[in-house]
Amino acid sequence: MHAVRNISLCTKDCLCLYVCPTGATDTETGQIDASKCLDGCRICVDACPSHAISLVPEEFPAQQEKTEAVRKSLLSLAESKIKQEKMAAAIEMKSDNPGLRQLAKAISISNRLMAEDLIRESGYMLPQSQNVQDFLQSLLDTDQPEGFPKEAAERLLEILKKDKNKEDKKMDENKTLDNLMEAFAGESQANRKYLAYSKKAEKDGKLNAAKLFKAASDAETIHALKHFEVAGKVSSTADNLKDGIAGETHEYQDMYPDFVKTAEAEGNKAALTSFTYAMRAEEVHAKLYRDALENIDQTEEVFYYLCPVCGNIEKVRPDKCSICGVPGDRFIQY
């Protein structure tokens, strides 16, 4: 999706020149250089005080399906408008009366516009739609009157089809994006699962199995991190902190309260404790992320202390954990 400038709205405030990260807005053509414009960036769109810049979507929403009855009734009216357009055009050409010619011209233009509107609404809204491609193909497949600009129709079909292929490719890319995120979720779970298995094996004295689980767990981390990165989900640290705040806030405000209620209702005490610890710790995490975002440029070193039982994090080693009560000396320093 690249940006375009509606030059009739542009009041030459030129903010777009200063905000564009690539210089795509700085041209002598009046238009934005699509080859430099970053897909979906929209910084210039939001900066323009005249609302003269917008993004041209590569994919438009699907048009409403037209029933045959609607199509017929609209085209039947369009046929009448075209007849009127032609009659009026003939009057405009033949009459000696300048006033009548002027009126006939207006009637001809008006009918043309109504016909265009009716035909457009009968299923030909978007030039790149399949309907339009089928229409162009039908012109090429049937005999046309002499002088038919065949190359124009062929070229149009070529361009519009290429567009369609791009769309299909884009769909594949979207599917791949979904797959990357699904793989990220799977690998992340496997990583934690193998870590749990490794701890169990260590406790049981099965040290080789413990070692293998630990190595496999680390391997899944490598996979997960790579999938996540390829999916383009790692942004600037400021944005990542914002994402962290959003994620933790969702968990402590929406997700865990529901889980806690259900665990209580079902009398599952272990789950209740696990959810409660996590819920309270996530609230702390959200707050810490917020602090970090506010002080993102601070260079003085900060230490964090992690409670190994409930996941609480403190900035000063406490006497005991404020969530689960574990003694402060068991906290791990980061």
Place this chain on the structure above:
Amino acid sequence: MAKYTCSICGYVYDEVAGDPDRGIAPGTKWEDVPEDWTCPLCGAVKADFVEEKRNKEPVKKDVNVVENEADSMREMSFGEVSALCSNLSKGCTKQYRSEEGELFSQLAEFYKTISSNAGEGGLKDISLLVEQDLASGYPAANPIAADVSDRGALRALVWGEKVTRILNSILSRYDKQQDSLLEGTHIYVCDICGFIYIGDELPDICPVCKVPNKKIIEVMRG
């Protein structure tokens, strides 16, 4: 004291208020408003007004659909193909696709040229088609589009029907007044919906499609 609404643009004539700008004193009864008075917004004639308390729905007429035409899967005429292509050209321009816009324009011109010699008839013949559109074309199409909740089709029908009604009233005014209707004044056409305005001062927005009047273009005498 009653109110009368313009069926084209929605302007309300209030007998209490009159239309002092055009010499109709407050308190003037609708039947005392001169027959040549027209809607100050869109130029519609008195006959296009309906009393407000009356049901807004037009009286249902028997719909005469020309059966064989509606039933057969009809190919588009050259004129319609031309209108399709000129509209697609506008669609391309909106998407800043200049090459495609140019190509559709070329096709539109070709089909316009080969279809233009087929136009025969006078204003009377145009009037007959206008009346037919209003009597059967729109009344037939509206319920079909409403039935399948086709918002786009309904929108085009609403605008088109209003513009057609205006055209109908212009044709009947011209029939009565002939060239005096057009003398010393201007004719404009809305570039978006086709609304025709005859008068000296354009309304701020198109009374049919509500576009600001910079999109309403004057048709010069030539």
